[in-house]
Amino acid sequence: MTKILIVDDEPLYRHGLFELLRRPTVKVDAAADGDEALRLFRRGGYQLVISDLSMPGLDGLGLMRAVKRDSPSTRFVILSGVGTIQAALTAVRQGADDFLEKPVSREQINEVLARMTTPVAETGIVTANPTMLDRLERARRIAPTDATVLVQGESGTGKEMVARAIHGWSTRAAAPFVALNCAAMPDTLVEAELFGHERGAFTDARAARPGVIEQADGGTLFLDEIGEMPAAAQAKLLRVLQDKCVRRLGATSTQAINVRFIAATNRPLRAMVAERRFREDLYYRLDVMALELPPLRERPEDIVRLAEHFVRRFSADYGWSATTLTEAACDRLRTHSWPGNVRELENTLHRAVIEARGSDIDVAHLALDTAVLAPVSSGDLAGRSWDQVERELIMSTLARVNGNRKRAAQLMGMGERTLRNRLREYRLDGVAV
Helix, strand or coil: CEEEEEECCCHHHHHHHHHHHCECCEEEEEECCHHHHHHHHHHHCCCEEEEECCCCCCCHHHHHHHHHHHCCCCEEEEEECCCCHHHHHHHHHCCCCEEEECCCCHHHHHHHHHHHCCCCHHHCCCCCCHHHHHHHHHHHHHCCCCCCEEEECCCCCCHHHHHHHHHHHCCCCCCCEEEEECCCCCHHHHHHHHHEECCCCCCCCCCCEECHHHHCCCCEEEEECHHHCCHHHHHHHHHHHHHCEECCECCCCCEECCCEEEEEECCCHHHHHHCCCCCHHHHHHHCCEEEECCCHHHCHHHHHHHHHHHHHHHHHHHCCCCCCECHHHHHHHHHCCCCCHHHHHHHHHHHHHHHHCCCCECHHHHCCCCCCCCCCCHHHHCCCCHHHHHHHHHHHHHHHCCCCHHHHHHHHCCCHHHHHHHHHHHHHCCCCC
16 A cells, blocks of 8 residues: 655645545645655655645655655655745755646646656656656566566666666565666677576587576576577577577586566567567567566656656765756757667766766856757658668767767767677678768
């Protein structure tokens, strides 16, 4: 049952909120001021606090700081009256999850409950975006099953975090979560990492070693960038999914395994299947349950929210006083295209916190390129294959950064190894790179 604490020094308003929140799945307690609320909170274990901003004694802002200090995962909503909306916005920048302007309607309360009482806080994912919240709710429903899951989305959208959330919500939560990036190693080593090997199976195999499939036994194996897996390894992985057993390289017998598989990709696997670059039978084995994560540019309400989350985190890491973003900096963050998604945003704010060293973060501290990539209209893409579009994106980005492959990979949210592989393919096709 969800436990909610409402705080307001006006009895009629407090009673009205109580009635709006009443339902079988919710337990509501009420406090007349911040001091009483804090005493109740420290005894009660609430998932959500809804508090008036202006109250005698400990006000809403002070209560929020105390609540977040004691329980960072508790969601906190500020109520603002006429003339206090700017103060409520300041509270959001300092850690409140949202604010509501009085008087509050039943529809607003229902919307807040839908967003604030979902188990998002448990995942570490910061979002108020309806699409992302829908994907997380779907992930929560999928979690108790053992169905394989295919998480798709651009690089940096949070695919591994969603995979970890699925594991955490599942009955396997106490068992290992093991991750393997299929693009982070040479093709010759992928099979050894996946399946393990016996002593003497190949040169330098001086001792037997379990692969990641065995290491994840009883738990979850996350295969990131599955689209980069070599064809030979794809065939062997399909056999593991079918037979629920694994054979180490150089071994003569198999070993039964109990593993939940979650795969992720930033590439269009269905198109790769059509082009015979990914096994069709493996695709359908992985695509039992699918989750498509939206890019950051389609989550505009999350950009500043995430930025402030990263600012608080990095400021705390360095032991510096709370740093805030200026309005101009927030506006600049909103207008950036974020080709590298949340990962790019995180790196940008990490750099900005270091540059600002405790002072307010302004536009100059963000050091964002004024024009990373020229926008492409949908008409320019119509009728073209994914490979054609990707090739043009890669070549134009490399030209933009004067051939700096590391910078190009960062801007596109692509791994450097993946970029090298693409360039090698282009050279084989006779394209000058």
